[in-house]
Amino acid sequence: xxxxxxxxxxxxxxxxxxxxxxxxxxxxxxxxxxxxxxxxxxxxxxxxxxxxxxxxxxxxxxxxxxxxxxxxxxxxxxxxxxxxxxxxxxxxxxxxxxxxxxxxxxxxxxxxxxxxxxxxxxxxxxxxxxxxxxxxxxxxxxxxxxxxxxxxxxxxxxxxxxxxxxxxxxxxxxxxxxxxxxxxxxxxxxxxxxxxxxxxxxxxxxxxxxxxxxxxxxxxxxxxxxxxxxxxxxxxxxxxxxxxxxxxxxxxxxxxxxxxxxxxxxxxxxxxxxxxxxxxxxxxxxxxxxxxxxxxxxxxxxxxxxxxxxxxxxxxxxxxxxxxxxxxxxxxxxxxxxxxxxxxxxxxxxxxxxxxxxxxxxxxxxxxxxxxxxxxxxxxxxxxxxxxxxxxxxxxxxxxxxxxxxxxxxxxxxxxxxxxxxxxxxxxxxxxxxxxxxxxxxxxxxxxxxxxxxxxxxxxxxxxxxxxxxxxxxxxxxxxxxxxxxxxxxxxxxxxxxxxxxxxxxxxxxxxxxxxxxxxxxxxxxxxxxxxxxxx
Numbered sequence: 001x002x003x004x005x006x007x008x009x010x011x012x013x014x015x016x017x018x019x020x021x022x023x024x025x026x027x028x029x030x031x032x033x034x035x036x037x038x039x040x041x042x043x044x045x046x047x048x049x050x051x052x053x054x055x056x057x058x059x060x061x062x063x064x065x066x067x068x069x070x071x072x073x074x075x076x077x078x079x080x081x082x083x084x085x086x087x088x089x090x091x092x093x094x095x096x097x098x099x100x101x102x103x104x105x106x107x108x109x110x111x112x113x114x115x116x117x118x119x120x121x122x123x124x125x126x127x128x129x130x131x132x133x134x135x136x137x138x139x140x141x142x143x144x145x146x147x148x149x150x151x152x153x154x155x156x157x158x159x160x161x162x163x164x165x166x167x168x169x170x171x172x173x174x175x176x177x178x179x180x181x182x183x184x185x186x187x188x189x190x191x192x193x194x195x196x197x198x199x200x201x202x203x204x205x206x207x208x209x210x211x212x213x214x215x216x217x218x219x220x221x222x223x224x225x226x227x228x229x230x231x232x233x234x235x236x237x238x239x240x241x242x243x244x245x246x247x248x249x250x251x252x253x254x255x256x257x258x259x260x261x262x263x264x265x266x267x268x269x270x271x272x273x274x275x276x277x278x279x280x281x282x283x284x285x286x287x288x289x290x291x292x293x294x295x296x297x298x299x300x301x302x303x304x305x306x307x308x309x310x311x312x313x314x315x316x317x318x319x320x321x322x323x324x325x326x327x328x329x330x331x332x333x334x335x336x337x338x339x340x341x342x343x344x345x346x347x348x349x350x351x352x353x354x355x356x357x358x359x360x361x362x363x364x365x366x367x368x369x370x371x372x373x374x375x376x377x378x379x380x381x382x383x384x385x386x387x388x389x390x391x392x393x394x395x396x397x398x399x400x401x402x403x404x405x406x407x408x409x410x411x412x413x414x415x416x417x418x419x420x421x422x423x424x425x426x427x428x429x430x431x432x433x434x435x436x437x438x439x440x441x442x443x444x445x446x447x448x449x450x451x452x453x454x455x456x457x458x459x460x461x462x463x464x465x466x467x468x469x470x471x472x473x474x475x476x477x478x479x480x481x482x483x484x485x486x487x488x489x490x491x492x493x494x495x496x497x498x499x500x501x502x503x504x505x506x507x508x509x510x511x512x513x514x515x516x517x518x519x520x521x522x523x524x525x526x527x528x529x530x531x532x533x534x535x536x
Contacts, residue, residue, distance in 0.1 A: 008117050019209040040331035042366035043386035044082040044305070045075055047141065048154060049093055051373040053123040063126035065133045068140045075373070076148035078382035081366075083145035084153040084228060085138055087216055089160040090174040091120070092217065093127065094138050098211050099135050099174040101127060106175055114169035118162050121171050121516070142223040153275065154220055155228040156213055159200075159237055161193035176208055191409035192234065200237045201246055206253050206304055214464065217272075221264040226273035226302070229448045230259065232309050232335065235279050235288050235409050243289040250289045251298070258300045273302040277335055277368070280306035280316045282324040288409075305368040307335025309409065312347070314340060314355050315433060316401035318362035331366070334359030339373040341520070349381060350397040350478075350524065350536035354435070356385035357396055358382070361435035361502075393441050393527045395534040397478075398434050400521040420509075420518040422458070427508040432523055437502045443525045446495040447471070448507070449480045451520035454487045459511035463505055467493040478524055478536050488519065495523070 050056075057065040057071055072083070080318050087093055091102040101108060103124015142152045163172030170178065177183075177198065184308050185199045198205045217227060231237075238246050258274055259481065265272045278292055279285050285292050295301045306321050312335075324333050336355055339346040367385055372378070384390045403416040422428045436443075448462065460467045472494035475481045481490050507521060527533040 021100075025258055026444055034240045038324055040303075040365045041387070042081045042151070042331075042333060042368075043079060043382065044078040044084060044333060044366065044368040045372065046084045046368065046370045047075075047086060047373060048371065049086040049123075050118070051086065052141070053093065053126050053137070055117055057373075059120075062129050065130055065135045065140055068135075068137065069144050070128065072141055072144040072148070075174075076145065078379060079386055080150065080369075080382060082151040082153060082226075083141075084155045085141045085145075086155045086157065086230075087138060089157055090163045090172060090177055092212070093123075093405065094136060096212065096215060097481075098208065099176060101131060103127065103171045106170055106178075108273040113528050114171070115167065116171065116371055118167040118172060120163065122167055124171060133283040138220060139223065146223065151225045152223060153215055153226040153228050153273075154224055155277070156216060157230045157233045158209060159197050159231075159234060161191070161197055161236070164196040164198075166196065175508055180204070187239055189236065189240055189409060191236060194234070194236045194409065197234070197236045199239060200249060200253075202237070206249065210253065210256055210260075212333040214277050215256055217260055217264040221270070221272065222268045223471060224244070224272060225270065227257075227261055228277060228305075229254070229279045230274040230492060231288075231290055232279060232307060233275045234259065235284070235309055237289045243287045243407050246289045247286065247291040251291055251294050252299075254295050254300045255298070256354045256374065263401065269327075274300065275303045275305065276301050277305040277307070277486065280308060280313070280318065280335075281319050282321055293325055295331050301330070303331045303333065303365075305333040306339070307370070310337055311342065311344060311404040312340040313401045313404070314347075314351065315358060316355075316361050316362075316400045317394075318364050322363050332364060333366045334362075334364040335368040335370055336372075340404055341402055341483075343485075344404075346375070348397070348479065348536060349378065349534060350395055352378065352381055353384060353391055353394050353397070354396040354398040354525075354532065357388065357391045357435035358398060358433060358437060360388045360391070388435075392436075393533065395527055395536055396436065396525045397536060398432060398523045398525065400430055400432050402520050411514065418518060418520065419453075421515060422452075422509045422511050423473075423515045424511045424513065427461075427510045428518070430507050430509075430518070432505050432507055432521055434500060434502060434523065434525065436526070438497065438500045439502065441527070442497050443527045444497075446497055446500055447474050447478065447524045447526070448493045448495050449475070449478070449520070449522040449524070450491045450493075450509070450518055451480075451484075452489060452491065453517040453519060454514075455489050456514055456516045458474060458491065458516075459510045459512060460493055461506075461508045462495050463499045463501065464508075465496060465499040467495060474524075480522065488505050490520075 091100045103120045190193045273471045401416045402418045417430045476492045
């Protein structure tokens, strides 16, 4: 079994090398003396800082410069093209003229114990450990990534809500935030700490953010190929009813940042890209004051990463988002978090392949990985998910959007099909997208999984073909019964491979008894033995 796995990874490495080699010969977006030329196809890895400054990879021992190098080296062994280093949240991962260092106490801070759920004190101490060695954390990360010929970006989170809670440690939140509660939104809208989030309607808030961004460009511009504004962590910028009318304010902020990026490019002789990470739901973007289409139309951004905050939609509407932008010259990347669903669960190998294959089929220029630094048992998937070629004939699970993000951060999305009510009166329909060319590469078998709120006899059709009896053994075999609540259950049906097609497959369901709610719809596409074709 180990021999088969080694052969499998060797084949994947050869395939990835061939793809990367072919990309290098194409016209590039960015070039420099010490980094590779890159086309728009990227596999982007985001280092969020938590894992690094906590030194969790090395058992939480005091962080050293050697640990930082080993951390970057570990991820550089995989076929990522782009390494993004997060610069901080409220307080930052470097010494700033505008706010405190993460974990640094403020003058007059009360001498008492505070809740510190996100380890601000540990992060600050580890920064000081590295500083005593004569190094700066962000500089060390960027230089090490560049030594591996990786494209390097800094990512600044525009309104992260990890530390903006007055009931938690002051080591995490900024003095500017603490001193100006009148700049908070004051609204709890279904997201974490949203009542304490900055309201960007205030010019002082926007100026504060621009100053920090300009400072980071001045300090690190000579080491980066791009600068990312992360609007997805977390997506709250204005009071609920004021987002759309304030889109011009955010567009002007982007215009100002773009000018500073251009100035930094001229000063350093580098072609620095401006990237944004935003919600993939276009209506939600506008509701939050983010007119991404206008940013693209005005030429203010060079690339876009789109996704969901925390709960990744396994069928994220990438194609709809690209069509909305109406500009094929701007590469759009699918931002995939570590998990999804409600209740939340970490995605399996098969689910992660399915999500990536779906994103590629929807026109994504590549994959953006967020929160994947914690998934050490999943990192081998980086050899597979970067392109449709390396995903070909790999075991996958495709799924329908279960609506996990529907009400987070005031989303109230209406274009999701689940949960779906099924009665005995009429058929209920849902589409399930299969990215694979199942006619050219027919799988050995396909299994449909339905999670429902209570047991009931169902009649299920896929593309107008009625399925046979249930196969409960598949629920255990594929581990699809996780996090069941109350009397929820999961049914599994074998689907004739011959009825499947690449693209949208119609699933119709009718109850033979009481009305039920369909909570999840998933399809496992199995090409062969898991040790050779990939674990589910």
